[in-house]
Amino acid sequence: MSISVKGIILAGGSGSRLWPLSRQQLPKQFLKLSGAASMLSATIGRLSPLVAKDDVWVVTGESHATGEAFSELEGLNQIMEPCGRNTAPAIAVAAALMQDLSGDDPIMVVLPADHIVADKDAFQACLNKAVEVAQGDRLVTFGIVPTQPETGFGYIQAEASGQGDIQNVLRFVEKPDLENAQRMLDDGNYYWNSGMFVWKASVILEEVEKYIPEMTALLNGMRARWNGGELWQEVVRDSFDKMPDVSIDYGIMEKSQRVSLVPADIGWSDVGSWDAVHEIAEHDVNGNDISGNVLAIDCHNTLLRSERSLIAAIGIEDIIAVETPDAILLCRAGESQRVREIVDSLKLGKERYHLEHVTVRRPWGSYTVLEGRADGYQIKRLEVLPGARLSMQAHQHRSEHWVVVAGTATVTCGELVKTVAKNESAYISIGETHRLENRGKIPLHLIEVQVGDYLGEDDIERFEDIYGRT
Incomplete structure (x- = not known):
């Protein structure tokens, strides 16, 4: 009998320790830090051939899925979180969905999206062992073989003797000081906590019911709704904020008596700094x-x-x-x-250095801020990809003046639709319903001048959007 295996990629983090490259709206899992692929794409790739791309699900923030990370997530199975609630709720919702959508009890391979694994063959060998052990109703984690007394990671203590390469977990240890890190390295039975897990959907849900029963009660209500005919993503959007904010380590792994460890020497880094x-x-x-x-x-x-x-x-x-x-x-x-201290300080101010880059990617292309929000105006350069279009929208606090510098724009202003060629312009008054499209075969470039008493990106009322952002 073939085994159903699903990949669950956790991609909701903020990656603040890699500022200024990583920003809240485009964190490190969507960046190309090592090689030509983003960290998310590389994570999905290393699951093959055991897990096909169609069987991989990415759990991410709704703002990522419809914002700067849209191009990295496009075409992938997504579970969109309307707000952050840590890893336990994300994994529990994914487990329930995997059961209900597939009609069976699949094995879940849960991986963070923002790690680097240099030795794919070694990772695949560990993954196959973990899947085999998980069939025996165990919660399996990858313990990274430590190479130095690292104080930035949590540790896992395993039994001195195990069955081959599989060891029973005795306890999880918080990030240690240098003396204790050295002691654990010398002991030889401690591993770095990788945050990578393999288990049956039913087994993790049993442990959630045992150790976080209030989460199970909420989850059962959600399942009743989507199994009753409601769209499951709408149910998640409506109910996810009621979930307790708890990590899978603290909520389940540190308490469960069913945890096994696969020692993993795979060239691993969490790229945490x-x-x-x-x-x-x-x-x-x-x-x-x-x-x-x-x-x-x-x-x-x-x-x-x-x-x-x-x-x-x-x-x-x-x-x-x-x-x-x-x-x-x-x-x-x-x-x-x-x-991270810098990012925390930036969050206290009015500037947006921690939130987004000067060039901000959007599903339709990108915009670059050329002149900031000074004296009631802002200047941007817009690039609209061939065949793309912005949402039908209106602004209550600003007007916009578009000057086409390359390509040809199709501009909707109220009931009027007009073509704006290079070196021509269009004016959008405050409150006017409008849309910008590129019906051509080359990128469309414009200079946009905004004038108004408020120039924030949240002054957008969307009426229709092909990217689901209404």
């Missing part, structure tokens, strides 16, 4: 990781990354410098875990 990015990167002869528009002379052990501006560095050592068009990060190597 710029130091981690530097560690896994290819280095030049001086230990530098250099990418983008960088000129480095007599530098050693540096990470220098430029998105646009030239970084010119002379004689520096043990420095991390990351440039994006609107922000620059500078810190000493070994200090990049503290980037």
Whole structure:
């Protein structure tokens, strides 16, 4: 009898420790940090051939699915969360859906979307072992074989003896200080907690009912609704915020008596900081990781990354410098875990450096802020892809003036539909219903001048949208 295996990819995180490249609206799981593929795409790829792409489901924030990450998520099975509620509710909802949509009891391979695994063959070998063990009603986790006394990870203690490569889990350990990390490394029966799991949908739901019964009560109500004919995504949108905010580790794994561990030596990194990015990167002869528009002379052990501006560095050592068009990060190597402190400080201010980039991707293309919200106006450059169109919308606080600089625009203003060619313009008054389309075969480029007393992106009332953002 064939085994049904589903991939569940958790892609709802914010990735704040990789600021300024990672932003709240486009976190690290959607970025290309290592190679040509995004971290999400690479995670899905390493499940093949055991799990086909059609059997992979991505759990992500609704704002990601309809915002900057749209192109990375397009065409994938998605479970959209209307708000963040940690990993236990996400996994429980996914398990229930996998049962109800498939009509059987599939094995779930639960992976974070933002990890790097260098040795795919070793990962596949561990995955096959984990699936075999999970058939015996066990909760299986991948324990990463530690290489150093790391204080940034949680640990898992396993029994000294196990059945072959499979070990029973004794306990989960919080992130230790350096002394305890060294002790656990010397012990040899401790592993880094990878956050990767394999189990039957029924088994994890049994443990949820046992240890988080209030979640089961809510989930049963949701299942009754979607099995009764309501659209399951609408049920999730309506009910998910009532779920308790709890991680799968704290809510289930630390309490369950059914946990097994597969030791995994797979070239793993959670890429949780710029130091981690530097560690896994290819280095030049001086230990530098250099990418983008960088000129480095007599530098050693540096990470220098430029998105646009030239970084010119002379004689520096043990420095991390990351440039994006609107922000620059500078810190000493070994200090990049503290980037989260910068993001926390930015959240207290009025600027949007933690939220989005100067260039913001949208399902229809992108816009780039050329001049910020100063003195009641804002200037943007818009790129609309061939065949794409923005939503039918209106603004209550701003007017817009569009000047076409390349391509041809189709502009709807109220009942009027007109063609606007290169070097021509269209004016949208406050409150007027309008839409912008590119019916051509080449990208459409415009300069947009907004004028008004409020210029926030939330001043958009959508009436119809082909990307589901109404």
